Amino acid sequence: MHEIAVKTDLLQDNNDAAHHNREHFVEHGVYVINLMSAPGAGKTTLLERTVDALQARHRLAVIEGDLQTSRDAERIARHGVQAIQINTGSACHLDARLIHQHLGALDLDALDVLVIENVGNLVCPAEFDLGEHDKVMVLSVTEGHDKPSKYPLMFHVARAMLVNKIDLLPYTDFDLDKAAKDARAYNIDLTVLPVSATTGAGMPAWYEWLEGRIAKVKGR
Secondary structure (H helix, E strand, C coil): CCCCCCHHHHHHHHHHHHEEEEEHHHCCCCCEEEEEEEHEEEEEEEHHHHHHCCCCCCEEEEEEEECCCCHHHHHHHHCEEEEEEEEEECCCCCHHHHHHHHHHHHCCHCCCCEEECCCCCCHHHHHHHHHHHHEEEEEHHHHCCHHHHCCCHHHHHCEEEEEEEEEHHHHCCCCHHHHHHHHHCCCCEEEEECCCCCCCCCCHHHHHHHHHHHHHHHHC
């Protein structure tokens, strides 16, 4: 009797596709972010503000991942950038092959930055490399400060954690220091940025971090 390592094979196939995607991005000089969070953490609102802040200096496009509907892609497109919707049906994450299938719709030579907004989920998206340069995750204060301990992989693989909806801190028992400490227990180099995508508080620090990462990856 032989055991079949289905998950191992699945991740290896994904990693091979991710490597191929990364080669494309490097060849064309495109900086790519995999933006992850639980549903309702505010990724799309944050992305709308980010697009508005960066598009005067950088050529951007967005890939939106959702189980159903094209609502998020439509929201992003209203800001004047190309937005491609990927509906995963019942799948709780995007994978590298799905990304590769849709790259033909993008002119990578005409881009500086590609943001992939992953399906809202704190588990599966963290396991799948898409070929991105950086994973960035969004944690909302309304979710509670215990999430790093409950979902450690997401915080371990992220380069930055945006703590969103800080305008609601007075109405929650969210402990920002504890959330940051617990997250850094899994990732000592994690950058933690408190923000409010609704009010704009803290967002300049996020833009500055992004600009630094874009410059580093693009060799500027």
